[in-house]
Structures are given as C-alpha cells and as structure tokens.
Amino acid sequence: MEVVNPATGERIETYEAAGEAAVERTLADAQRAFEQWRERPLAEREELIASAADVLREDKREYAELMTREMGKPVSQAESEVEKCAWVCDHYAEHAHAYLEADHHPSPPGTEVETVHEPLGVVLAVMPWNFPFWQVFRFLAPYLTAGNVGVLKHASNVPGCAEAIEGILREAGYPEGVFQSVLAPSDLVDDIVADDRVRAATLTGSGPAGRAVASAAGDQLKKMVLELGGSDPFVVLDDADLDDAAETGAWARNLNGGQSCIAAKRFVVHTAVYDDFLDRFVDEVESLAVGDPMDEDTEVGPQAREDLVADLHDQVAASVEAGATVVTGGEPMDREGAYYPPTVLTDVPEGCPADSEELFGPVAAVYEVDDEAAAVERANDTEFGLGASVWTADRERGERVARRIDAGCVYVNQLTKSDPRVPFGGVKESGYGRELSEAGMKEFVNRKTVWIE
Structure with missing residues (x-):
C-alpha cells in the first residue's frame, strides 16, 4: 500500500498489505481476547475508553497532521476531528452503564423477567478514508465498551491512521487483541465476514461496497450496520x-x-x-x-x-x-x-x-x-x-x-452532523441500522431475556 500526499503528489510511505496468514492470526487473537474481555467489568471498560480520550487529546496535533498528510484534510479540521473522537470516548465512558442497564418487564407474582445486553463477539469494521479517525472511533467507542472486540479493515490510502488508532488503544491500556487493525486488501473482506469467529460487521462507504459486504453477511446470517452514500x-x-x-x-x-x-x-x-x-x-x-x-x-x-x-x-x-x-x-x-x-x-x-x-x-x-x-x-x-x-x-x-x-x-436551521448523543444513520440507499447514542450501542449486543421463576 503506497500512501501519496494528495497536496503534493509525493509518495510518503509504503505499507505491506496483510495476506491470509496475517488475517488468520488477527482473528485468532481477537477471539481469544473476547473470552476475557467480555468478562471485564463494565466500569473498567468505561475507564479504558476514558483513557483513550486522554491519549487523543495529548497528541492531537500529531494525529491531525497524519490525517492531513494521508488524505488532505485541512489540519485545523483534522484537529477538530481528533477532539470529536475524544468526545465520543467521553460520552460512552459516562453513559455506557445507563445504556446497558437491564430492562425489567411485567411478570407473574414470584417471578423476575429482565432483558440483559451481552456482547456478540468479534465485530469487523470496514471504514472509509474521508474521516479516518472519527469513523473508526464512533464504531469502537460504543462496541468495545459494550464488551465486543474489534477488527478494523481501513481504507488503503490511510494505513498510517489505522495503525495510529491501534496504538492509541494500546497506550490507553487496552489488552492485546481487543482492537486490531489489519491492512487487508478488499478482496479478502468477504472471507473475513464469512469466518465463524466474526459475529457482526459494520461498513461506512459506497453503495457497491455496502451491498457486497451485506450480501456476504446475509449469507452467514450476521448482523450488519451500513452507513452509505448521501445526496x-x-x-x-x-x-x-x-x-x-x-x-x-x-x-x-x-x-x-x-x-x-x-x-x-x-x-x-x-x-x-x-x-x-x-x-x-x-x-x-x-x-x-x-x-x-x-x-x-x-x-x-x-x-x-x-x-x-x-x-x-x-x-x-x-x-x-x-x-x-x-x-x-x-x-x-x-x-x-x-x-x-x-x-x-x-x-x-x-x-x-x-x-x-x-x-x-x-x-x-x-x-x-x-x-x-x-x-x-x-x-x-x-x-x-x-x-x-x-x-x-x-x-x-x-x-x-x-x-x-x-x-x-x-x-x-443547522447543518447536518453526527453527534454522540443522538442516533445516526440513513434510509433507502443510504443504508440501515444506527450508530451512536444508546441505539447505536445496542446494535451489536444480544438482547437476552432472562426469566427467573
């Protein structure tokens, strides 16, 4: 993968694309990590996502310049993007407990019925280059805090951003394997989606890309969230x-x-x-x-x-x-x-x-x-x-x-924007499912009803 600075046309970095063996190692590590991560107390997962916000703010300029070099975003807007990523981390650090609290239902005398929210497992995220940090953090902040683990397949022109995000979570204290970036080519995505260890997938991108991944997920009866194009x-x-x-x-x-x-x-x-x-x-x-x-x-x-x-x-x-x-x-x-x-x-x-x-x-x-x-x-x-x-x-x-x-x-009387506090997503050819807020956090959980007699 060759990274070209769009402002100058100069090649600034070359990355080796991941092959099938690297993908296999990534998925194996993710599955192992999930078995322990799902048992980690929610309060600890909230503390870790709050730590990720701290890391983002500490090195805001570094991450902003990386985005600008790889995809051309004005650096002032890139700094704002880093701040927004920290905000979504803050949001779930503060509200995850309330979002994931068990729902209690009417039941016969002497019984107790509730719906609990349990993580699904390994979630694949196929993300675009236009907001190379924000798109990823609006995925990982809620889903990892809910107890899932994440595998990121980022766009091929922003591999440095993908590796930097993985590094941010390591610095914040996340265990190995809870969030990984794999620089896989697009032709391996269907195989990753089909792998039994992957339980769900989310994609932000073009209509054709969304249809391809949704088709692969549908064949395996796996949950999908799609955020596609807009006009x-x-x-x-x-x-x-x-x-x-x-x-x-x-x-x-x-x-x-x-x-x-x-x-x-x-x-x-x-x-x-x-x-x-x-x-x-x-x-x-x-x-x-x-x-x-x-x-x-x-x-x-x-x-x-x-x-x-x-x-x-x-x-x-x-x-x-x-x-x-x-x-x-x-x-x-x-x-x-x-x-x-x-x-x-x-x-x-x-x-x-x-x-x-x-x-x-x-x-x-x-x-x-x-x-x-x-x-x-x-x-x-x-x-x-x-x-x-x-x-x-x-x-x-x-x-x-x-x-x-x-x-x-x-x-x-306001421009359209995404905000951690409210659900975000589209209808028609713009996709389905919701990200952010409580609704987004619950997209990739098992809403399990527990009846106690």
Missing part, C-alpha cells in the same frame, strides 16, 4: 435567514473538501428568495480559502486522490453537457496536487449526474422551487436518505417540513 438536501424556505443559510450552506457543502456523506449537496430554494440566496451563497463559496492543508488558514484542501478529482470532474462535465450552468468553479485547479475548486451549478437537469448521483467533492447543485410542497418533493427525489437540513424562521414550520423529508436525520 442531502439543504432546503431554504421563503422566510429563512438568508445570511445564516448561505454562510452555513457554503460550509456544509465544502467542509472536508466536500468529501462527506452528510454534506449538503442539493440546495432546494424557494423562488421568492432564490436570487438573493444564490448571490449570497456564491459569495460565501468564493470566499473560502483553498490551499495547503497544513496551513492553519486553509478551509478547503485537496481531494483525497487524483482519480477522485477526475471522477468528480467527469460528473460535472456530464451535467454541464446536459444543460447545467456553472456559476463558479467547474474545472480542476491548475496547481500541484489533487485540487478541485468549490463549485456551484444551477439549471440542473433531471437525471444528470449532479441531480441523480452523489457528488463526493465540493460541488453544489442549486434548484429553484415554487413552494413548500415542491421543496419537499424535490428533497425526496433521490435514491438516498441520509440527512437533510431545513431553513426557516418558523420553528413549527421547520419541524413540519422535517417530518416530511425521507432521511435518517433532519436538522432545522
């Missing part, structure tokens, strides 16, 4: 605060170089405010600082790989050929590195890539609609259903519209 609508109604909506919308589309499943991608704007919003939105987009991701002032860095720039531009070019208008951006930047500028498209025809596909980069598609009903219809006119955002001065109206949008989460 999130950002609905601006006629009574919205346009300055706030435009500023937040520009950030919601271009954060992390636009490489986020829950980025705002389709801007659905009421005709009464369309022109005003578009002017303000384009001004905000054009003001974003594009540059060296190691520079603290950079807001948009490179895309993670050169081939991703080519794929994104093909989608933009096909949309323009179909009739879309480029208001700003629209061409790869003439500079060293995998840079694509923040781009705004209008007059987007139905069925073109910008309308029907996920654009995983800093490209916004803006639509004009006549009324609230048309806004909801346009928001739902997608195969995806991950997140959405609604902008209005009327909170009751915002809630009403939010409830009509088909998505796993809808934010009113």
Whole structure:
C-alpha cells in the first residue's frame, strides 16, 4: 500500500498489505481476547475508553497532521476531528452503564423477567478514508465498551491512521487483541465476514461496497450496520435567514473538501428568495480559502486522490453537457496536487449526474422551487436518505417540513452532523441500522431475556 500526499503528489510511505496468514492470526487473537474481555467489568471498560480520550487529546496535533498528510484534510479540521473522537470516548465512558442497564418487564407474582445486553463477539469494521479517525472511533467507542472486540479493515490510502488508532488503544491500556487493525486488501473482506469467529460487521462507504459486504453477511446470517452514500438536501424556505443559510450552506457543502456523506449537496430554494440566496451563497463559496492543508488558514484542501478529482470532474462535465450552468468553479485547479475548486451549478437537469448521483467533492447543485410542497418533493427525489437540513424562521414550520423529508436525520436551521448523543444513520440507499447514542450501542449486543421463576 503506497500512501501519496494528495497536496503534493509525493509518495510518503509504503505499507505491506496483510495476506491470509496475517488475517488468520488477527482473528485468532481477537477471539481469544473476547473470552476475557467480555468478562471485564463494565466500569473498567468505561475507564479504558476514558483513557483513550486522554491519549487523543495529548497528541492531537500529531494525529491531525497524519490525517492531513494521508488524505488532505485541512489540519485545523483534522484537529477538530481528533477532539470529536475524544468526545465520543467521553460520552460512552459516562453513559455506557445507563445504556446497558437491564430492562425489567411485567411478570407473574414470584417471578423476575429482565432483558440483559451481552456482547456478540468479534465485530469487523470496514471504514472509509474521508474521516479516518472519527469513523473508526464512533464504531469502537460504543462496541468495545459494550464488551465486543474489534477488527478494523481501513481504507488503503490511510494505513498510517489505522495503525495510529491501534496504538492509541494500546497506550490507553487496552489488552492485546481487543482492537486490531489489519491492512487487508478488499478482496479478502468477504472471507473475513464469512469466518465463524466474526459475529457482526459494520461498513461506512459506497453503495457497491455496502451491498457486497451485506450480501456476504446475509449469507452467514450476521448482523450488519451500513452507513452509505448521501445526496442531502439543504432546503431554504421563503422566510429563512438568508445570511445564516448561505454562510452555513457554503460550509456544509465544502467542509472536508466536500468529501462527506452528510454534506449538503442539493440546495432546494424557494423562488421568492432564490436570487438573493444564490448571490449570497456564491459569495460565501468564493470566499473560502483553498490551499495547503497544513496551513492553519486553509478551509478547503485537496481531494483525497487524483482519480477522485477526475471522477468528480467527469460528473460535472456530464451535467454541464446536459444543460447545467456553472456559476463558479467547474474545472480542476491548475496547481500541484489533487485540487478541485468549490463549485456551484444551477439549471440542473433531471437525471444528470449532479441531480441523480452523489457528488463526493465540493460541488453544489442549486434548484429553484415554487413552494413548500415542491421543496419537499424535490428533497425526496433521490435514491438516498441520509440527512437533510431545513431553513426557516418558523420553528413549527421547520419541524413540519422535517417530518416530511425521507432521511435518517433532519436538522432545522443547522447543518447536518453526527453527534454522540443522538442516533445516526440513513434510509433507502443510504443504508440501515444506527450508530451512536444508546441505539447505536445496542446494535451489536444480544438482547437476552432472562426469566427467573
């Protein structure tokens, strides 16, 4: 595995991919570790995840720079990602006991009936490169604290991040084998899922990858959680605060170089405010600082790989050929590195890539609609259903519209985001299952009913 700095095109590191023998050792170690880890008192597991938060904060800059070198995230955003990882660790250190407390049920006199929450075993996590620390910690913090053990198959362009996370848990005091990274190629994933020692799997990534892993898990009757792509609508109604909506919308589309499943991608704007919003939105987009991701002032860095720039531009070019208008951006930047500028498209025809596909980069598609009903219809006119955002001065109206949008989460007057305190996940082609909060923690436990006569 060769790691290339996307800001410079330079090869910075080479890692040896794991073969079948290494995978076998990893799974054997994981299974052995589970037998003891499951018996570890929950209070001790809470203390360990709290220690992981301490390690993250102690070396925040080191981990941030590693992310930036491997996948191009602006270093200030990478530091924020490390802080968020520490937060999710703090959350489960504080709340795991309450989340996993036994549920008691009505029963006949003299009996006691409860549901207890027991770990399943070895959980495989197939994780993407776009948030190379956060995606992993939002998996490991709840599932390891619940008593499972984890095996991470990370994206091939962020192997340093994968190894660093394993190192963080070792430094925090986790026993050997409780969390392991295996730098396996994708063609070994099906075999790992099929292995009897693996009891469940979670994947964040593309639709094709999700289908492949879900099919393998389904054949073995194993539990899956999938967080796949998104084409999130950002609905601006006629009574919205346009300055706030435009500023937040520009950030919601271009954060992390636009490489986020829950980025705002389709801007659905009421005709009464369309022109005003578009002017303000384009001004905000054009003001974003594009540059060296190691520079603290950079807001948009490179895309993670050169081939991703080519794929994104093909989608933009096909949309323009179909009739879309480029208001700003629209061409790869003439500079060293995998840079694509923040781009705004209008007059987007139905069925073109910008309308029907996920654009995983800093490209916004803006639509004009006549009324609230048309806004909801346009928001739902997608195969995806991950997140959405609604902008209005009327909170009751915002809630009403939010409830009509088909998505796993809808934010009113706020950008779509994941938060340890609330469930996160999608519907339709965006996947199934939930991560984070109590709901996420209980995805990979055996909810065992115990009846005592």
